[in-house]
Amino acid sequence: MDENPTLQKAASPLRRSLPGWLIALTLTTFTFSTDDYLVAGVLPGIADDLDVSEAAVGQLVTVFSLVLALAAPVASVLTATWPRRPLFTVALAVFAAANFAMPLVASFPVLMALRVAAALAAAIVVPGALGAAAALAPPERQGRYMGTVFAGLTTSLLLGVPLGTWVGAVAGWQGAFVLGGLLGVASLAALYATLPEPPRGEALRLADRLTPLARPALLLGLAATAVAVLGNLMVVTYLAVYLRDLAGVGPTGLGVIFVLAGAAGIAGSQLGGPAADRWGAERALLMGCGAFALVMLGLVACWPLRPAPLVLVVPLLLLWSAAAWWIPPAASARLLRLAGPAGAQALALNSSAVYLGVAAGGAVGGVLLDAYGSGALPAGAAAAQLVALALFGLASRRATQGKP
Template sequence: MSAIALTDDARSRPLLWVLGLGTFAIGIDAFVVAGVLGEIARDLTTPIAGTGQLVTIFAVSYALLAPISAWALAGWSRRSVLLLAMTVFVAANVLSTLAPSFEVLALSRILAALGAASYTPQAVAAVSELVSPERKGRALSVVYGGMTVATALGVPFGTWIGQTLGWRATFATVVVLGLLTLLGMVILLPALAAPGSHRLSDRLSAITKPQVLTTLSITFLAALSEHTAYSYISVILDGTGFADLPILPVALAFFGVGAVVGNFAAGFGTDRFGNRPVILFAVATQSVALLALAFLQSNPLAACLVLLVWGIAGWMYLVPIQHRLLDLSKTYGAFTVSLNSSVLYLGIGGGGALGGAFVSIFPPDQLGLLGFAIGLLALANALLAFRGKKEKGE
């Protein structure tokens, strides 16, 4: 199927927003559990620590299942995979809504991760077939924008629903969003061909290219750098506030606004300048923001501004990295993007673990220094990845 330019096909733009609605639902589902842990623990009579493992179950399942599902479903058309993935995701959240016990809820989180891990890489890969190359960055930012908006607005809204109407209402909301996505895809999604051979050896040869491996490592190190500090942001900002009011909600709002701005700026920047300068700018700026956090976290206004910049940079590197991986891996874009999703979640989880080890020895307000040091490694790795001749799109 030939590429469809956004300006030439009136159906392409609504379809991108439908795909973005799917990632919005997935973003809420992945992160909102943390906001309703207390309600779940009380209703299912489970310890809060055990209930908290629901977040880990989803993240680990996503990281493991993303490449497996991309390989197993490689012979299917993208349309079929996207419809199946969202159907599984919706069914899993119906099970979450009705779960009578913690064990059933945990199982539903694994199934939801399977649907999410199958959907997101295929939605990203489909962009290459739905838009012209010069608009790919902006199209990717729309699809990823769902996840960004979920972080900034959807998760707080889902938490409010859970605390007002009960935690089951939160998952029911995700079901509605998933059903709307399914309906939109049934109406708008064209018959996209299968990506090609699904032999594992073919896919491994595609992802073992040095440029692909170094690009994947940028994702891992950038996420590790970010989440060593972000996982403990409530502790870092503890005691900082305006007139004895805690700063955390305001600071997170600044971060969320920055995330939305950064995501869409990344799309325009990648189309205008190529993926290489946007990745370097994002990784370098995030590192500087983490360094500033270590010294300015006690100043309320400065801390909010740091989180604004951090949000912009922290959500600016994903779009150009996906853009680069799609260009490098060609036919096997969905598989490579699925691996990128895996290393992203490994970086998030690793950041939390590394940050926890750090604060057991050093003051938590110095976590920004650790994030900065890892950020320098990410920047060095990015410079290494971009050695040599500049390719088209970079």
């Protein structure tokens, strides 16, 4: 017998609400992303207490990102057949323990070793969280659910990093790492209480898991993701310098702009996933990269107006952040489709591409800044997005022609 229409109507908002396990996965990506950047807010204190240079302490961020980028694909292959719930539980326990131990050490090499342990845990869980969201999502909401998990990364820029900096100012650098440990415990508890075991994929040989990852269409997409992130981080890393030179923005104004840009990034990640579900991942990617490039060209046009009015600059910055975070959910949905049963490994490689793009973006942006000044940064970012756009388009054509 059909259900009562009134009951169906009443239940529809519940069906549209986010499941608890999805919120827990989003908290988990928020935790790892916040921990990656905690060092930035407490760098001088660590340098003073451990008697090392500030440049050396900065490598705690670099090492975390590089270890995650290099270890994620390996961890994904090694743990491909392991149940997700116990795997996430152990990894988060290691992560929390590493953070809780950091305030107790008086040796920089030991601190670095603990940082590596935390990054290895992140390398297991971050791509695994995206894979779990995709596996548990209704087919028509796969992009939307992955976009929600990506929102944990953008929220960390809006809330996590400022919170860590504030805790560091009140309780020292030790307190900032205790915060990281507490977030790890909260994520562990939330996942343990809410996450069902995702459906198991096919039992495949190692060669069967790796072969799809060598498809040109998939590799081109990974390269495009890395280049797109590179272009974004060229601007993010040196945004304070650029806005100072463009519009005379000081520390207070910069903080407000970062908050607004973070909120726009969350909105972008929430819109990019549904766009991939509705119009297809390839079209959503082309829209995101194209919008990013156009916004960067708009900022280039603002440069001759120095000091440019904020009423003109801020909307462009909000569109930039939304476009930048529109891209990752669509890129992940595309990889899952191309990789088939090797989807978990493809998502791990995607995480690697993202973090390599983060590292390269700061380096390339620094070269441009030194050689041509901050005004060159949007032009360089626009060029990077056009390259990413071309790579995504080429990958899409190969896939459409049956040459994945």
